[in-house]
Amino acid sequence: TLAAVKDQDLGGRSIVVTAGGTREPLDPVRFLGNRSSGKQGVALATAAAARGATVTLIAANLEVVPPASVTVVSVESARELRDAVMEAALTADTVIMAAAVADYRPSSVAEGKIKKETQGEELVLSLVKNPDILAEIASSKRPEQVIVGFAAETENDPEKLLELGRQKLARKGCDFLVLNTVGVGVVFATDLNTITVLNRAGHIVAEAAGSKVSVADRILDVLL
Numbered sequence: 658t659l660a661a662v663k664d665q666d667l668g669g670r671s672i673v674v675t676a677g678g679t680r681e682p683l684d685p686v687r688f689l690g691n692r693s694s695g696k697q698g699v700a701l702a703t704a705a706a707a708r709g710a711t712v713t714l715i716a717a718n719l720e721v722v723p724p725a726s727v728t729v730v731s732v733e734s735a736r737e738l739r740d741a742v743m744e745a746a747l748t749a750d751t752v753i754m755a756a757a758v759a760d761y762r763p764s765s766v767a768e769g770k771i772k773k774e775t776q777g778e779e780l781v782l783s784l785v786k787n788p789d790i791l792a793e794i795a796s797s798k799r800p801e802q803v804i805v806g807f808a809a810e811t812e813n814d815p816e817k818l819l820e821l822g823r824q825k826l827a828r829k830g831c832d833f834l835v836l837n838t839v840g841v842g843v844v845f846a847t848d849l850n851t852i853t854v855l856n857r858a859g860h861i862v863a864e865a866a867g868s869k870v871s872v873a874d875r876i877l878d879v880l881l
């Protein structure tokens with residue numbers, strides 16, 4: 658049937674999806690993290706596998722369980738995620754960077770637990786910038802490869818949000834950018850999402866709202 662054909666419309670494709678949020682170690686027991694649950698990335702990986710793609714999910718501290726239909730590579734920090742995605746990208750047709758990657762990490766990781774006794778009333782952390790993984794894969798991609806970024810913004814004005822998206826797209830050099838608005842309880846950790854997809858030229862090629870599962874299918878439709 659027609660439905661069965663559409664079901665396998667990503668057959669033969671190899672897709673890498675990053676999901677979740679990185680954790681940057683401070684000492685053996687602590688890290689700096691973010692509120693990403695990994696739900697949107699896992700929904701993308703699940704939908705792509707259901708449509709016939711071979712999927713590698715680079716999973717950073719997921720709060721949801723990925724399906725058995727995808728190959729999972731577990732990572733913790735941004736630098737671990739970078740190494741895993743660079744390797745997986747070698748054989749991928751498409752890389753979707755849905756993970757929330759820490760922009761900065763502690764300049765040094767304490768060997769032992771940081772103790773109050775030695776810190777006193779104030780503890781100042783020093784952070785250094787992490788590599789921009791999306792920009793790196795976009796600049797080193799093969800011509801036929803499709804690289805997709807996500808943009809997490811806290812801007813509520815739709816025009817300003819679009820402008821931020823277009824600037825980010827240009828900075829990253831990716832083929833598509835999925836724009837959404839984030840904030841505590843707005844997108845992170847919920848089952849719903851509202852997205853706008855921009856192509857390389859900055860034009861809107863899709864808009865979708867609904868469950869992260871339905872949004873995942875719309876994003877894959879655009880990539881097809």
Ligand code: CTP
Pocket residue numbers: 735754755756757758759760787788789790791792805806807808809810825
């Ligand atoms: N990203 C990445 N490596 C980083 C930071 C972000 O690959 N070190 C990716 C994310 O996975 C996402 C895209 O870049 O696909 C945009 O992430 P975002 O945090 O929205 O953008 P930044 O460039 O980090 O800018 P800022 O956080 O300052 O808005």
Ligand code: CA
Pocket residue numbers: 758759760
């Ligand atoms: Ca960022």
